[in-house]
Amino acid sequence: MAITRRDLLLFGGGSVAALPFTPIPYKLLDDVSIWTQNFPWLPVPVPGEITLASTTCTLCPAGCGLKVRRVNTRPIGITPAAGHPVSRGTLCPLAFGAHQLAWHPLRLRQSRMNGQDAEPAAIAAKVAEAVGAGKKFAILDERPGRAVSSLYRQAAAKAGGVYLTPRLEEEAPLAAIRALCGEGAPEFGFDLEHARTVLSFGAPLLDGWGVPGAMKLHWKGRETAFIHAGSRFSPTAQLAAKWLPILPGSEAALALGLARVLVDEGLAAKVNGLDHYRALLNQMPLNRAAEITGLKAETIAETARRLQAEGPAVAVGGGDLAGPLGRETEAAIAALNALLGAVGREGGLVARRALAADAADLAPATPLEEADAGSIGVLLVEAATAGTARPWKSIAAKLAEDALVVLLSPYNSGYATFAQAQVATPAFLESLEEAPTAPGAARHSFALAPAVLEAPETAVAPAEFLALVAAEAGWAGLSEATTESACRARAAAIHASKRGSVFSIEDASETKVSEIGSADELYSKLAAGAVWVDDAPAAAAPPAVTLPGAAEGERQRMLTAATAPVHGPGGEGALVAIPAAWTGNTASGVRVPLAGKLDQESLLRALPGEALIHPATAQRFRLKQGARVRVEAPDAQYLATVRFSDAVMQGVVEISPGETEALDLFASTHGGASRAVRVRLGRA
Amino acid sequence: MMANTPNTATAAPVQENRKIRRFGMVINLDNCTGCGSCMMTCAVENNCAPAKEKITDRTGITLMRVFPVNDRQPMPVRQAGFVPMPCMQCEDPPCELVCPQQAVELDPLSGIVDQMPQRCFGCRYCMAACPYHARYFNWYDPEWPKGMEQTLNPAVAPRMRGVVEKCDFCHGRLHLAEDQAAIDGNDDYTYTPACVEACPTQAIVFGDLNDEDSEVSQLAKDPNSFRFLAKLGTEPKVYYYSEHEWRRNLAERDMNGNASRNEGKEA
Numbered sequence: 017m018a019i020t021r022r023d024l025l026l027f028g029g030g031s032v033a034a035l036p037f038t039p040i041p042y043k044l045l046d047d048v049s050i051w052t053q054n055f056p057w058l059p060v061p062v063p064g065e066i067t068l069a070s071t072t073c074t075l076c077p078a079g080c081g082l083k084v085r086r087v088n089t090r091p092i093g094i095t096p097a098a099g100h101p102v103s104r105g106t107l108c109p110l111a112f113g114a115h116q117l118a119w120h121p122l123r124l125r126q127s128r129m130n131g132q133d134a135e136p137a138a139i140a141a142k143v144a145e146a147v148g149a150g151k152k153f154a155i156l157d158e159r160p161g162r163a164v165s166s167l168y169r170q171a172a173a174k175a176g177g178v179y180l181t182p183r184l185e186e187e188a189p190l191a192a193i194r195a196l197c198g199e200g201a202p203e204f205g206f207d208l209e210h211a212r213t214v215l216s217f218g219a220p221l222l223d224g225w226g227v228p229g230a231m232k233l234h235w236k237g238r239e240t241a242f243i244h245a246g247s248r249f250s251p252t253a254q255l256a257a258k259w260l261p262i263l264p265g266s267e268a269a270l271a272l273g274l275a276r277v278l279v280d281e282g283l284a285a286k287v288n289g290l291d292h293y294r295a296l297l298n299q300m301p302l303n304r305a306a307e308i309t310g311l312k313a314e315t316i317a318e319t320a321r322r323l324q325a326e327g328p329a330v331a332v333g334g335g336d337l338a339g340p341l342g343r344e345t346e347a348a349i350a351a352l353n354a355l356l357g358a359v360g361r362e363g364g365l366v367a368r369r370a371l372a373a374d375a376a377d378l379a380p381a382t383p384l385e386e387a388d389a390g391s392i393g394v395l396l397v398e399a400a401t402a403g404t405a406r407p408w409k410s411i412a413a414k415l416a417e418d419a420l421v422v423l424l425s426p427y428n429s430g431y432a433t434f435a436q437a438q439v440a441t442p443a444f445l446e447s448l449e450e451a452p453t454a455p456g457a458a459r460h461s462f463a464l465a466p467a468v469l470e471a472p473e474t475a476v477a478p479a480e481f482l483a484l485v486a487a488e489a490g491w492a493g494l495s496e497a498t499t500e501s502a503c504r505a506r507a508a509a510i511h512a513s514k515r516g517s518v519f520s521i522e523d524a525s526e527t528k529v530s531e532i533g534s535a536d537e538l539y540s541k542l543a544a545g546a547v548w549v550d551d552a553p554a555a556a557a558p559p560a561v562t563l564p565g566a567a568e569g570e571r572q573r574m575l576t577a578a579t580a581p582v583h584g585p586g587g588e589g590a591l592v593a594i595p596a597a598w599t600g601n602t603a604s605g606v607r608v609p610l611a612g613k614l615d616q617e618s619l620l621r622a623l624p625g626e627a628l629i630h631p632a633t634a635q636r637f638r639l640k641q642g643a644r645v646r647v648e649a650p651d652a653q654y655l656a657t658v659r660f661s662d663a664v665m666q667g668v669v670e671i672s673p674g675e676t677e678a679l680d681l682f683a684s685t686h687g688g689a690s691r692a693v694r695v696r697l698g699r700a
Numbered sequence: 701m702m703a704n705t706p707n708t709a710t711a712a713p714v715q716e717n718r719k720i721r722r723f724g725m726v727i728n729l730d731n732c733t734g735c736g737s738c739m740m741t742c743a744v745e746n747n748c749a750p751a752k753e754k755i756t757d758r759t760g761i762t763l764m765r766v767f768p769v770n771d772r773q774p775m776p777v778r779q780a781g782f783v784p785m786p787c788m789q790c791e792d793p794p795c796e797l798v799c800p801q802q803a804v805e806l807d808p809l810s811g812i813v814d815q816m817p818q819r820c821f822g823c824r825y826c827m828a829a830c831p832y833h834a835r836y837f838n839w840y841d842p843e844w845p846k847g848m849e850q851t852l853n854p855a856v857a858p859r860m861r862g863v864v865e866k867c868d869f870c871h872g873r874l875h876l877a878e879d880q881a882a883i884d885g886n887d888d889y890t891y892t893p894a895c896v897e898a899c900p901t902q903a904i905v906f907g908d909l910n911d912e913d914s915e916v917s918q919l920a921k922d923p924n925s926f927r928f929l930a931k932l933g934t935e936p937k938v939y940y941y942s943e944h945e946w947r948r949n950l951a952e953r954d955m956n957g958n959a960s961r962n963e964g965k966e967a
């Protein structure tokens with residue numbers, strides 16, 4: 017049979033027409049797809065046996081127990097430690113991605129001075145030289161209460177300097193209560209477990225406060241009713257049994273209004289100083305409190321009655337991360353607790369069992385706010401990775417003109433911009449770390465976090481750096497100090513007290529300290545990732561509390577805080593700015609790399625650098641979603657991106673801070689931070 | 701809200717003597733605090749890369765995603781909450797139906813809707829077909845900062861640009877459990893997905909819906925349990941639970957209340 021040209025064309029055409037009905041193109045596509053899965057730039061995870069290593073989270077002060085999933089020596093994930101007495105088998109979202117922090121893009125692998133690589137010894141020599149030249153030495157310890165902190169305090173004492181601590185929001189109301197109890201008052205902690213009603217004044221109880229996961233677990237039990245007074249429709253406000261939407265900064269007015277109802281209706285507990293406090297309350301009639309807070313007078317009255325009727329009740333101050341309450345507001349909240357009879361009562365504020373007394377050679381802990389302005393010549397800062405947020409301005413206010421600032425951090429972030437020298441320290445999981453008592457806790461605890469990863473050779477632990485400085489400066493007894501020696505000393509003190517018990521994460525077993533043979537044995541257990549928890553507070557007679565405001569000046573300051581709650585000049589076009597921070601987006605450390613899942617890649621949280629604003633307010637200022645605006649406070653400005661939210665109060669702008677520049681908006685002249693400031697919005 | 705009658709049938713014939721499971725979830729919305737632990741641990745478990753700067757809420761990869769929701773009442777009387785949304789693991793998955801590459805398959809042994817990125821060529825028909833928006837397209841190659849690739853989970857292969865992915869109830873963990881069961885010679889195994897393990901309030905209950913005695917099976921039959929868009933008949937195996945009517949009413953409500961950051965931007 018002769019094959020004609022027509023046959024060939026027919027065959028060709030037919031083949032083309034039939035091709036889509038054969039597997040050939042699909043197989044080709046399939047093969048191409050499979051091939052593209054193996055592009056060489058895609059990493060291939062190396063398999064191996066999965067093992068678990070027990071340790072403790074040291075990103076924030078909570079100290080949650082965790083297990084690191086490892087393949088060989090590589091960490092591939094983090095899981096909560098079941099039954100852990102502090103974290104109760106829970107973790108916050110950040111912890112789940114924290115094993116990646118060692119490879120953070122902002123990781124500092126080499127110490128630096130004046131923009132050049134430098135040996136830690138050279139930086140230490142510079143510090144010693146400055147101290148020797150008579151400059152005032154200070155250490156800002158963003159994670160106070162650790163065994164290593166005692167080395168810092170020793171160093172500060174030897175140098176004639178100061179040991180500075182930042183404000184921890186959970187501890188601020190406890191300090192206010194202690195101040196009302198006078199000399200010799202015990203340390204207090206919140207006993208929220210036994211409280212029936214908890215009133216939070218802006219404190220993010222269900223969003224990062226204390227031990228975050230454990231608080232959520234407690235909330236889930238529904239045995240405690242959470243009432244939240246705050247200006248933001250925050251996660252805590254959303255989850256609370258009742259939200260009191262108060263105007264920004266009006267916490268003090270609310271506390272005084274509630275106190276007024278308790279006193280007027282004879283619901284208050286018997287406390288000292290009621291007469292002079294009544295003089296203050298007389299200047300805060302319920303209607304005035306209602307006007308300042310934006311609540312109805314009946315709502316304040318009902319809340320006060322509920323706190324008394326549904327006791328034990330306790331009020332929690334402290335405020336939000338990056339939005340702390342002022343001292344006078346804390347005093348008003350402390351007074352409210354006293355009037356509720358919450359001080360020294362189960363389900364209120366209980367006295368923690370005392371730890372061994374400090375050695376005589378330790379410098380006292382001085383709150384950063386109380387340091388003299390312009391006094392510090394040499395400042396060492398050990399930065400926390402998460403859980404702290406303060407404007408750099410609040411630190412800068414304390415520095416002398418030519419001050420040397422040395423940052424001890426694994427990251428080139430946070431305060432790094434302002435430091436002349438940066439000492440590269442080990443990152444999370446890379447060295448022996450410790451977690452002291454969780455802030456706000458009713459019981460003391462102490463956990464060690466053994467290293468799970470190998471630190472870079474260039475990294476120097478803060479205690480080692482301090483030893484270098486001590487050797488240069490000739491501070492006896494400190495040049496040999498290490499983190500381990502400090503932790504061993506703490507373990508010995510715990511062993512000597514014979515109190516509490518030790519929980520081992522590995523086998524979820526508990527051993528009483530009194531049954532542990534030696535301090536070394538206790539240390540070995542702790543160094544394997546165990547946690548010591550003190551015994552429950554002993555039943556004791558409630559301490560005598562004297563209400564604040566004995567002096568006319570003090571009453572006046574409290575009244576001013578209540579009646580003029582927003583800082584900055586007002587006038588046409590002014591808005592009230594409040595920070596909308598959370599542990600994951602605001603810190604002097606870095607964000608966990610995957611934290612973007614919670615804000616950038618979803619709408620669960622505000623992105624750092626966003627300004628949340630009510631659409632009606634935006635319309636007033638002719639702003640559109642996504643517009644860039646300049647937020648201007650009297651002494652600072654910040655570029656932010658507008659995002660609409662009808663959950664924001666009108667006339668208010670919620671700033672989601674990411675960089676320290678955003679926090680500077682809220683920096684106040686006394687070196688702290690304000691909860692609410694007046695700002696103006698301008699086009700960027 | 702439609703009646704909750706778990707379907708015990710499976711989609712395809714399976715090997716003899718193998719126990720047929722229908723893994724499912726009940727998520728208690730009343731206990732969800734919106735903390736995002738499930739999202740973070742999901743990303744770690746499934747080797748999702750940290751977001752590049754240009755990625756938004758529209759282009760990110762969140763195999764488990766928590767949506768903030770509310771009852772649409774004015775402030776301040778508004779009630780709000782959170783809805784964690786993994787793949788609903790439909791018994792009759794529309795995504796499987798439309799995939800021209802057979803990259804989606806309902807596993808008859810586990811009831812899990814598997815996604816095979818190796819077969820996917822990125823047409824995104826499945827994304828259009830999924831009524832839950834539970835599928836995500838890899839717009840970019842996954843990239844980790846130098847050295848961070850060491851932290852990748854060896855049980856899960858990273859996916860490349862141009863393919864679709866979704867939650868598969870942590871198939872890496874399922875495979876490990878299956879392997880162990882094979883070693884032990886015991887077919888009576890179960891496992892825990894990462895999000896279930898991470899939830900601080902244990903709001904997510906996971907298990908075999910075919911097991912009448914399991915907690916998940918019992919909860920799924922509770923009158924307060926419901927499924928999203930049940931009217932579509934895709935028979936999702938992810939149930940939700942709430943004692944609050946407004947939350948149960950979310951089941952048939954569209955999600956337009958949550959605007960994207962990209963909407964309404966200045967030109």
